[in-house]
Amino acid sequence: MAVEREGADVEAAPLESLTTPCLLVDREKVETNAHAMASALARHAVPLRQHVKTAKSIEVARLVAKREHAPITVSTLREAEHFASHGFHDQLLAVGMTPSRVPRIAALAAAGARLRIIVDDAEATRAIGAAARAAGLHLEALIELDVGQHRGGVAPDGDALLEIARAMASSSITCVGVLAHAGHAYDARTAGDLARVAEDERSGAVLAAERLRKEGHRADVVSVGSTPTALYAEWLDGVTEVRAGVFVFQDLFQAALGCARVEDIALSVLTTVIGVHPARGTVLVDAGALALSKDRSLDAVSGSGFGEVVGLDGARMRRRPTITWVNQEHGAIELDTLARVPRVGDRLRVLPNHACMTAAMYDRYHVIDGRGQVVDVWSRVNGF
Amino acid sequence: MAVEREGADVEAAPLESLTTPCLLVDREKVETNAHAMASALARHAVPLRQHVKTAKSIEVARLVAKREHAPITVSTLREAEHFASHGFHDQLLAVGMTPSRVPRIAALAAAGARLRIIVDDAEATRAIGAAARAAGLHLEALIELDVGQHRGGVAPDGDALLEIARAMASSSITCVGVLAHAGHAYDARTAGDLARVAEDERSGAVLAAERLRKEGHRADVVSVGSTPTALYAEWLDGVTEVRAGVFVFQDLFQAALGCARVEDIALSVLTTVIGVHPARGTVLVDAGALALSKDRSLDAVSGSGFGEVVGLDGARMRRRPTITWVNQEHGAIELDTLARVPRVGDRLRVLPNHACMTAAMYDRYHVIDGRGQVVDVWSRVNGF
Numbered sequence: 001m002a003v004e005r006e007g008a009d010v011e012a013a014p015l016e017s018l019t020t021p022c023l024l025v026d027r028e029k030v031e032t033n034a035h036a037m038a039s040a041l042a043r044h045a046v047p048l049r050q051h052v053k054t055a056k057s058i059e060v061a062r063l064v065a066k067r068e069h070a071p072i073t074v075s076t077l078r079e080a081e082h083f084a085s086h087g088f089h090d091q092l093l094a095v096g097m098t099p100s101r102v103p104r105i106a107a108l109a110a111a112g113a114r115l116r117i118i119v120d121d122a123e124a125t126r127a128i129g130a131a132a133r134a135a136g137l138h139l140e141a142l143i144e145l146d147v148g149q150h151r152g153g154v155a156p157d158g159d160a161l162l163e164i165a166r167a168m169a170s171s172s173i174t175c176v177g178v179l180a181h182a183g184h185a186y187d188a189r190t191a192g193d194l195a196r197v198a199e200d201e202r203s204g205a206v207l208a209a210e211r212l213r214k215e216g217h218r219a220d221v222v223s224v225g226s227t228p229t230a231l232y233a234e235w236l237d238g239v240t241e242v243r244a245g246v247f248v249f250q251d252l253f254q255a256a257l258g259c260a261r262v263e264d265i266a267l268s269v270l271t272t273v274i275g276v277h278p279a280r281g282t283v284l285v286d287a288g289a290l291a292l293s294k295d296r297s298l299d300a301v302s303g304s305g306f307g308e309v310v311g312l313d314g315a316r317m318r319r320r321p322t323i324t325w326v327n328q329e330h331g332a333i334e335l336d337t338l339a340r341v342p343r344v345g346d347r348l349r350v351l352p353n354h355a356c357m358t359a360a361m362y363d364r365y366h367v368i369d370g371r372g373q374v375v376d377v378w379s380r381v382n383g384f
Numbered sequence: 385m386a387v388e389r390e391g392a393d394v395e396a397a398p399l400e401s402l403t404t405p406c407l408l409v410d411r412e413k414v415e416t417n418a419h420a421m422a423s424a425l426a427r428h429a430v431p432l433r434q435h436v437k438t439a440k441s442i443e444v445a446r447l448v449a450k451r452e453h454a455p456i457t458v459s460t461l462r463e464a465e466h467f468a469s470h471g472f473h474d475q476l477l478a479v480g481m482t483p484s485r486v487p488r489i490a491a492l493a494a495a496g497a498r499l500r501i502i503v504d505d506a507e508a509t510r511a512i513g514a515a516a517r518a519a520g521l522h523l524e525a526l527i528e529l530d531v532g533q534h535r536g537g538v539a540p541d542g543d544a545l546l547e548i549a550r551a552m553a554s555s556s557i558t559c560v561g562v563l564a565h566a567g568h569a570y571d572a573r574t575a576g577d578l579a580r581v582a583e584d585e586r587s588g589a590v591l592a593a594e595r596l597r598k599e600g601h602r603a604d605v606v607s608v609g610s611t612p613t614a615l616y617a618e619w620l621d622g623v624t625e626v627r628a629g630v631f632v633f634q635d636l637f638q639a640a641l642g643c644a645r646v647e648d649i650a651l652s653v654l655t656t657v658i659g660v661h662p663a664r665g666t667v668l669v670d671a672g673a674l675a676l677s678k679d680r681s682l683d684a685v686s687g688s689g690f691g692e693v694v695g696l697d698g699a700r701m702r703r704r705p706t707i708t709w710v711n712q713e714h715g716a717i718e719l720d721t722l723a724r725v726p727r728v729g730d731r732l733r734v735l736p737n738h739a740c741m742t743a744a745m746y747d748r749y750h751v752i753d754g755r756g757q758v759v760d761v762w763s764r765v766n767g768f
Binding site: 016019020021022053075076077095096097098099100104120121123124127150151152183272273274275276277280282284286289290291293294295296327328329330332343344345356357360361362363382383384 | 400403404405406437459460461479480481482483484488504505507508511534535536567656657658659660661664666668670673674675677678679680711712713714716727728729740741744745746747766767768
């Protein structure tokens with residue numbers, strides 16, 4: 001097949017030539033989604049530090065940034081190493097740091113990358129500082145804030161914020177600012193709620209940064225973000241960068257939140273019908289749990305199942321069929337929700353509930369153009 | 385690190401030397417589980433055709449078979465190709481076949497592998513036969529039966545069985561037997577229920593084989609199985625092979641069904657504490673949705689959450705802590721379920737709800753011995 005090997009010269013090929021299940025990315029929709037995010041942030045004149053955890057792809061990151069070597073957010077050291085090796089040297093690791101991660105960060109720094117970390121615990125900060133000194137590494141860190149999700153982070157108005165800043169100062173770690181992630185945006189159900197959560201994120205981050213500065217610490221960086229809060233924030237005064245990731249592909253959950261139209265979803269799983277059972281009222285496809293993930297985000301909002309079934313051309317069907325259940329290599333569709341009775345061998349596509357989870361089941365993307373022709377193959381960097 | 389590269393000469397290394405999250409396999413527990421399955425089947429003098437879809441690992445398959453090149457069941461053509469390249473030439477692809485898969489099977493046959501397929505649709509059988517003829521491939525197939533799961537397959541006592549056999553005969557596909565998989569065993573909750581489901585599987589398969597033979601078709605192969613029915617079957621008269629996969633690792637769901645003890649689970653995810661939040665009552669670890677999968681099988685049986693948290697030494701804790709929720713790179717534990725308040729950087733292990741799904745998130749296993757030393761690295765073959 002002309003498009004199987006990454007980096008090979010590729011000729012356009014039809015979807016029918018691909019082995020299923022496989023993961024499709026519509027390049028033009030990625031560009032549309034990137035443009036929507038850029039426009040939203042341009043209103044506030046705040047730059048994007050895109051989170052590469054969704055696509056984990058150099059090509060997607062370049063397409064979104066429209067330039068080489070834009071600042072990025074990473075969620076794993078594997079991402080950090082992969083992107084650094086492609087010139088993305090300005091990185092923020094936005095998952096809680098541990099002392100055992102210091103050696104890999106030291107190796108990244110030695111190779112020219114600047115990876116900033118986050119901390120939310122004074123004792124851990126001292127242990128990380130000790131590990132960094134032992135490795136000859138100078139670390140710059142942001143203090144992680146809790147602005148309402150109650151996952152990681154410290155309260156913007158609490159004592160722990162300043163204790164951590166002091167622990168950094170005494171541990172040779174440079175405090176460079178604060179990071180807030182309003183993950184509870186995913187519990188919001190209206191534009192008004194999303195705007196309020198975005199303001200909680202902004203105001204908490206700005207307050208914490210001001211408290212740090214007042215005590216003589218650096219707080220150059222006021223980093224906030226998620227796709228919903230980036231798109232729904234009414235103002236971002238005092239914010240220096242916005243992190244967002246899933247917007248590059250969008251998904252059914254983001255569409256249910258009002259952050260995209262279903263027609264904007266750039267990611268889909270190409271699947272083949274492997275069984276037609278009229279007496280049981282079901283159609284089986286080869287997109288099961290390993291092809292889609294077991295993410296059921298939609299249960300909490302507008303729907304159910306493991307993804308929406310659309311035509312080979314990406315067009316939605318009137319009755320909005322879904323994958324109602326999955327086994328490892330089987331997905332089921334209710335026959336009467338489809339536009340017509342398919343045959344074994346027919347092909348369909350499935351839109352993901354949660355793009356980050358579905359994409360994680362694959363090591364590559366088959367890239368399609370607006371005509372549905374496969375024009376490229378892009379790799380992903382999975383693992384930790 | 386001494387054990388990062390597959391196939392390299394490795395020295396034993398402590399768990400502390402590994403990057404987290406990562407996937408651990410206890411080699412001795414795999415051997416124990418393989419022995420339990422071998423003993424169960426020895427009572428019936430029926431051979432195992434192990435399903436490699438759980439481990440997707442040459443080394444695990446060899447450890448289970450205790451010999452080279454044992455018969456295997458595969459769920460993807462990627463598995464088929466990988467195992468064939470390591471000499472496992474006797475294969476059964478136990479997921480519904482499509483015409484588009486013929487070229488890869490023809491390539492396997494040309495390389496010396498014998499991969500049998502399953503069919504459950506007369507029209508599809510004719511299309512597959514036409515594709516095989518065009519590729520110069522002679523196919524041998526089993527007819528897939530529905531013995532109560534109502535996923536794929538035809539009724540053992542219905543007309544479709546014989547129609548498909550005739551379609552095979554007229555399409556130059558050799559009928560070699562029948563395949564039944566009692567997936568509804570996973571809805572059973574008692575040993576008695578499991579034994580009854582196993583008997584449905586056996587009796588349905590034997591009936592269908594007899595009907596085929598009576599009409600002059602070959603039915604040498606009467607293939608049944610799943611881990612629960614293999615372990616709980618009271619007799620297997622008329623059965624020629626048993627398929628089972630998850631038994632190699634076992635998991636919390638199998639333990640809840642009574643197919644293993646929790647202490648037998650050979651698979652676990654090594655994780656590091658990345659946040660301790662006494663005021664919120666939570667501990668955060670770096671095993672989130674990408675490290676564990678979003679499988680929630682336990683909800684249907686004995687528990688909840690995304691896996692049971694055990695000590696670094698694999699020992700269970702009194703209050704049976706679980707991962708109560710996950711984000712992409714975060715998992716949460718209720719602090720008061722742990723034996724003691726941990727520190728950032730401490731390590732724990734997580735037992736999987738569903739071994740097939742958790743293992744699928746990784747491209748390799750770190751193999752540990754009975755002392756918890758890392759002694760090897762085995763690769764997995766993911767993808768389709």
